[in-house]
Structures are given as structure tokens and as C-alpha cells.
Amino acid sequence: MEAGIVGLPNVGKSTLFNALTGSQSADSANYPFCTIEPNEGVVYVPDGRLERITKYIVPKKVIPAALKLVDIAGIVKGASEGEGLGNKFLSHIRQVDAILQVVRCFEDPDITHVSGSVDPVADIETIETELLLADMETLENALKKAEKMARTGEKEAKALVATIGKCLEHVSKDQPIRSLSLNEIEEKSIRSYGLMTAKPILYVANVDQDDLEGKSELVMKVRAQAEKSGAGVVTVCAKLESEIAELDEGDRAEMLEAVGLTEPALAVLAREAYRTLGLDSYFTAGEQEVRAWTIPRGATAPQAAGVIHTDFERGFIRAEVYSLDDLEEHESESSIRQAGKLRVEGKSYVMQDGDICHFLFNV
Numbered sequence: 001m002e003a004g005i006v007g008l009p010n011v012g013k014s015t016l017f018n019a020l021t022g023s024q025s026a027d028s029a030n031y032p033f034c035t036i037e038p039n040e041g042v043v044y045v046p047d048g049r050l051e052r053i054t055k056y057i058v059p060k061k062v063i064p065a066a067l068k069l070v071d072i073a074g075i076v077k078g079a080s081e082g083e084g085l086g087n088k089f090l091s092h093i094r095q096v097d098a099i100l101q102v103v104r105c106f107e108d109p110d111i112t113h114v115s116g117s118v119d120p121v122a123d124i125e126t127i128e129t130e131l132l133l134a135d136m137e138t139l140e141n142a143l144k145k146a147e148k149m150a151r152t153g154e155k156e157a158k159a160l161v162a163t164i165g166k167c168l169e170h171v172s173k174d175q176p177i178r179s180l181s182l183n184e185i186e187e188k189s190i191r192s193y194g195l196m197t198a199k200p201i202l203y204v205a206n207v208d209q210d211d212l213e214g215k216s217e218l219v220m221k222v223r224a225q226a227e228k229s230g231a232g233v234v235t236v237c238a239k240l241e242s243e244i245a246e247l248d249e250g251d252r253a254e255m256l257e258a259v260g261l262t263e264p265a266l267a268v269l270a271r272e273a274y275r276t277l278g279l280d281s282y283f284t285a286g287e288q289e290v291r292a293w294t295i296p297r298g299a300t301a302p303q304a305a306g307v308i309h310t311d312f313e314r315g316f317i318r319a320e321v322y323s324l325d326d327l328e329e330h331e332s333e334s335s336i337r338q339a340g341k342l343r344v345e346g347k348s349y350v351m352q353d354g355d356i357c358h359f360l361f362n363v
Contacts, residue, residue, distance in 0.1 A: 001277050001296075002040075002068035003202075004096035008123050009073075011104040012206040012238040017041065017071035019242040020266055039071040045274050046267040047281060047292055049324055049354060056331050057285045065281045065292040067274055070096055090134050094194035098277045099201045100269075101127060102238075105218040106208040120222045124203070131196040132171050138193050139168045160189050171197065179229065202276040203233045204269060209240050212259060234272050236265040280353035283324075284308070285333075301349040305359040315363035319345045321355050 007013045021041030045065040054062060072092045093099065103120040143164045149157035163186045170180045176197030182190075190198075203226050205219045214223075214235030226233045244252055244264050256264065274281075274294075281292040282304055295304045301321075306313025321343045322336050330336045 001097040001279065001294075002070055003098040003100050003273050003277060004070045004072045004093050005100045005102060005204075006072050006093060006127065007102035008104070008126065011102045011123070013102045014039075014071055015242050016102055016204065016206065016236065016238040017069060019238060019245040020069060020270070022245060041069050041071070042066050043069055043266075043270050043273075045270045045281075045292070046263070047271075049281075049283070050290060050292060052324060053283060053285050053290050053327065053356070056327050057287075057290060057333070059285070059287060059290045061289045063289055063291040065274065065279075065294045067270070067277065067279070067294070069100075069273075072096075090130070090196070093131070093196050093199075097199065098273070099196075099199050100204055100273055100276075101201060102204045102206055103222055105205045105211070105214075105216060105222060105235075118218065120205070120218050121225050124222070124225055128176065128197070129174075132174060132176065135177065135195045135197050136168065136171050138195065139164055139171065142190075142193055143168060156189075159185075163189050167195070176229070200276045200278065201229070201231045202272055203231055205233060205235045206238050207235055209237050209259070211235075212237055212240075212261065212265070232272055232276060234265070234269045236269055241266050280351065282351055282353070282355040282357055284358070285356055295351055297353075299351050300347065301345050301351060301357075301359070302347050304351045304357070305361065308359070311363045312359050312361045315361040316347060317360045317362055319349060320358040320360070321345050321349075324354055324356065327356065 005013050005017050017039060020043045043066065045067060047064055050062055050064060070092065101124065103123055104118055105120050107118055143161065146157055146160045146164055150161045163182070166182075166186070167177055167180065167190060170177065177195050178198050178200060203222055205214055205222045207214060207216065207219060211219065212235065214233075219233075219235060223233050240259065241264055244255055245266070247255060252264075256262065278297045279294050280297050280299070281294060284291050284293065293304065293307050295307055301319040302313045302316040305316050305319070322333070322341055326336050326339075326341045327333075330339055330341065333342070336342050
């Protein structure tokens with residue numbers, strides 16, 4: 001799964017992306033559309049539980065979870081009608097699973113705001129409007145095709161017409177699909193349309209260095225807007241984070257202490273992006289490696305095993321599971337087993353975030 005970083009031009013998207021992925025922009029010029037094709041990168045998700053596990057199970061290597069990020073060029077008002085680079089960029093958003101919207105919450109006379117003034121709520125509404133308009137067009141086209149199929153009497157087509165109509169009515173009221181209650185069958189029937197307002201969203205408030213805690217009026221406006229839609233907010237100073245990302249470990253720790261941070265804000269952002277995508281981690285732990293594996297929230301034990309190898313899912317017999325709390329209490333897997341805390345779970349077991357597992361399978 002992947003998240004797309006979006007925003008108006010000159011809000012700090014590419015600076016943030018480069019800091020997150022450790023890459024350098026080929027063109028850092030201060031003008032819109034300097035990112036022509038979406039850049040892609042992988043960011044590791046910091047997880048303190050890995051370090052806690054390795055205190056008791058010492059491996060040769062530690063592998064954290066990772067997620068894919070896509071830096072999508074700046075959207076402008078009228079994009080759904082072809083303004084800026086228009087539908088080309090909207091199509092890139094369709095392909096991602098979640099949206100990280102960078103919102104400018106800083107003043108800087110040297111960096112021109114595309115609208116002439118810094119107003120994060122207006123920025124949020126501009127992008128939401130463009131996505132709503134694009135979804136409306138998608139749904140209207142889909143409805144015509146579905147109605148044509150429904151006239152043949154096909155039962156599934158009639159149900160699809162009803163679902164599309166329900167969605168179309170919702171977006172016509174300027175409400176995103178993510179706020180519409182759909183059952184599992186309805187969700188599945190419209191999934192292929194890639195509706196952009198159905199995607200979960202996380203707002204990234206890009207702030208000045210003197211507002212790292214996000215207490216300014218601009219950030220408060222973003223928090224209020226996010227609360228209305230049930231979205232999360234992460235405060236980041238992209239400029240500072242890009243400087244921190246370039247330092248070696250010792251200098252990085254020193255700079256973090258100097259600005260009053262216990263860890264880079266990018267670590268918080270990576271974890272929140274992971275959560276926004278609806279992802280959990282489970283762990284495998286042994287002498288060779290301690291590793292975090294990524295699963296969709298609600299995955300069963302066989303599905304989780306399949307992330308390691310498809311044969312594990314196909315030949316799944318059972319999972320042996322314990323918690324990090326068990327490990328910290330008993331200090332070894334053998335002691336956990338002796339204490340009767342090692343659980344044996346079958347095919348119907350729903351994985352819990354943080355489970356430590358061994359899978360038994362036979363192919």
C-alpha cells in the first residue's frame with residue numbers, strides 16, 4: 001500500500017518527501033510544478049517495540065516495517081477542469097491508498113503562496129473541492145454505463161446503479177465519500193473507480209521552526225478542520241527536518257536536543273501515515289533477524305503468514321503467538337512457553353498489532 005503526498009504548490013511537499021525518503025530533489029526551484037512525474041520512495045516506520053524485543057532476542061539484523069510514498073506535483077484550483085497539470089495529477093492520486101495533504105502553516109515573503117496569502121483552511125477546501133469535482137465526473141460516467149447494463153435486467157447492475165446514485169448524491173452535497181456509510185458489498189462494487197474522496201487523509205501542518213509543537217493560530221485552524229472530518233494532523237517543520245535528515249547520528253541527536261525534540265517529527269509522521277493506511281505490524285523474532293511485517297488491520301493469521309510467503313498461507317496449520325509484555329516479563333520464548341503464555345491460534349484468529357509469531361505450515 002502507498003500514500004500520496006499532495007498539496008498546493010510551494011507548501012513544502014517535495015522538501016518533506018526528500019527528508020522522509022533521504023532523497024534529494026533534482027530541482028529545488030521555488031515555482032509550481034517542479035515535480036512533473038510523481039517521485040516514489042520508501043520510508044521505514046520507526047517502531048520502539050523492535051528495540052525492546054532485541055533486548056531479549058539478539059538477532060544478526062533488525063528490519064522495520066516500511067511504506068511507499070509518492071510525491072505528487074502541486075494541485076491548483078481548477079485542476080479537475082485541466083488547470084495546471086490538471087487530470088494528469090489527479091490520476092496519480094487515484095492510484096494511491098491514502099492521502100497525506102501538506103498544508104502551509106508558515107509565513108515567508110520569499111516563498112510565494114499560489115493564492116497570494118497563507119490560509120490553510122482555504123488550501124484544504126481547494127483540494128477537497130477539486131477531488132470532489134473529479135469524483136463527481138467519475139461517478140456520472142459510471143452511472144451511465146451501469147444504467148445501460150441494468151436495463152438488461154442484471155441484478156448486480158441494478159444494485160450498482162443504486163450504490164453509484166448514493167455516492168453521487170453525497171458528493172453533490174460537497175461531502176467526501178470517506179464520510180459516507182457503505183456496506184462491504186457497496187464498497188467493493190465501487191472500489192475499481194479509484195474515488196479520491198474515499199481515501200483516508202492525514203493533514204501535515206508544515207510550520208516555522210519556532211512553532212514545532214503546532215500551537216499557532218494557523219495550525220489550530222487545521223486541527224479544527226481535521227476534527228470535523230475525522231482526519232489526523234501531524235505538525236512538521238519540513239525545512240528543519242530536511243536539515244536533520246542530512247546529519248550523521250551524533251549530530252542529529254545534538255540538533256534534536258537543541259530544538260527540544262526527542263525524535264524527528266518525520267518519525268511521528270511515518271507512524272501516522274502507517275496508521276492512516278489502516279496498517280498494523282506483527283513481529284517475527286529469532287537469531288537471524290527480528291522483523292516487523294506489515295498487514296492490513298483485521299488480517300487473519302493465515303493472511304499474515306502469507307505476507308512472508310504465499311506457501312505459508314496456503315499450507316497454514318497454526319500460529320504460535322505471544323506478546324511483547326510476555327517477553328519482557330519472562331525474558332525468553334522458552335520461559336514464555338513454560339509459563340503457559342504461548343498461545344496457539346488457528347485459521348480464524350485475527351492478528352493484533354504487536355503480536356510476535358511463529359507460523360507452522362505444511363505444503
